[in-house]
Amino acid sequence: MDAIRTEALTKHYRVGFWRPRPYVALDALTIDVRQGEVFGFLGPNGAGKTTTLKLLMQLIYPTSGRAEILGRPVGDVKVRRRIGYLPENPYFYDHLTAEELLAYFASLFGYAGAERRRRVASFLDEVGIGAERRLQLRKFSKGMLQRVGIAQAIVNDPEVLFFDEPMSGLDPLGRREIRQLILRLRDRGCTVFFSSHVLSDAETLCSRVAILAGGRLVASGHLSTLLAFQVQGWELVMTGLMDAALERAKKVGQVVRATPLGPQRYALELPTTVAPDRVLSDLTAAGAQLVSLTPVRETLEDYFVRQVAEAPRDRGLEVSRSHVRR
């Protein structure tokens, strides 16, 4: 059973007052997220990430398609007992203290008495605001509110966690702590579905990603699979490399660029058209020694930018014209 599954999930909004026309916020999204994985849901602003999360939380209803969490329809209250959700830029009741807010949300799961107190204390400590537990939320900074948001999302030990931009508002230290928290949750068996446009976070945390642009899914799969076929070249570090041998390699097109690292020590950039073992054998025959050989792969950022740039940009104008004609 998948942790999350969507089939042709679609959401249209009607925009405009006098002549309302449809705007495609999400177009036939089909994804599946397996249990226990950290899944990155990536895309630029306005790609449809938050729309998807709201559909999964049933804060909005789909125009068509369906979505399931842990094998049940998203509207099922039994499912909500087993999930957690951190909204983007969360806001909570500012008349409450962090402790009261968490106790309130824990109560909604049926926790009471000592168990509720234990959970509140433990989860506030886990997100690093145990010392501020008795402070009213109106006095909290954005980063602290984000931590409270994460604490309320995990207060029920969820099996599936939905994080909408979890690193938003956090300083570098806070981001690292939250990354570690996500990995701890994964190690406990929790599935984490998080949307972000911070690609380094996704690269560090995710086993699989989906990239959304213009409301449409433009790529999805294992990070290693998505990026492995995009090897852009090789970086070869050699020592004891004589200038003559280097010039010869450059002349025959084996080396694109050579960056000196020290005396007779170079980082060599090889093109993808040349087999690196051939260059290596030629240079070692000339007396150089191998230090390292590394494939230069496309980063997630490169891949993301390329996918997003290639994505169609129409968000319903064509639909709207035909709609008006009708």
Place this chain on the structure above:
Amino acid sequence: MYAVRHIALNVFKESVRDRVLYSLVAFAALLIGGSFLIGQLTAGSDMKIIKDLGLAAIATFGLLIAVFIGIGLVWKEVERRSIYGLLSKPVRRHEFIVGKYAGLALTLLVNVAMMTAAFYLVLAFMDTQFPENVRAIWPAPAVDPGMLRAIALIVVELLLVTALALFFSTFSSPFLSAGLTVGLWVIGHFNADLRNFEAVVDSRTAASFARALYYVLPNFAAFDIKTQVVHALPVPASYLITTTAYGLVYVALLLTGAVVIFGRRDFK
């Protein structure tokens, strides 16, 4: 069911922290100040005026709380997006609406109970200020438990006003909700004019329309028995029961409407 309870308690806590109960201080000041002033100006009939003032103040302060908190109950949650966190928990949308309503109803009940207690304290004190011969001509004793009947119907009226405000707040802005709620409250107090509209207009259509409005719009005038209790006129128990039932049925219909509208909403 615990979702309703906890949401209600949160509304009550928010009201208390937002200093809604401070209105009690204003109520007490008005009542005590007014009573002493009236005591200086009139003789014999002052107890009736004090009772009138007290009951009117309870109704007015309750109305202000019902309208001004009621109109923001749902709107604030949606506008500030705190509803995202809440509805992702095991909370059904109808539980949210019922919980919000119950929370404000609880706030009003506590408020009215405290105002009533303060009112009776003032009456008990005023009672000691008059000689026996003056008290003898009063239609009812100063500390008259019969006034609780008027207060009970004020509570039902406030419950209805709260339901109206909550209903409007599920789909409109606070400003519009306040206008609609107060507008209906005013019309509801002049409902008898709608029933007898044919006496002042010749048009049968207009008269029929006014009569239809009479039946559809809430009849707030029915909850006002202040004059009867102050003058110790009889108010049959059957009237109290039917009026309360009328109010509660209306509340149930409004909450059902609110649940239906809220249940279909997209929170963009």
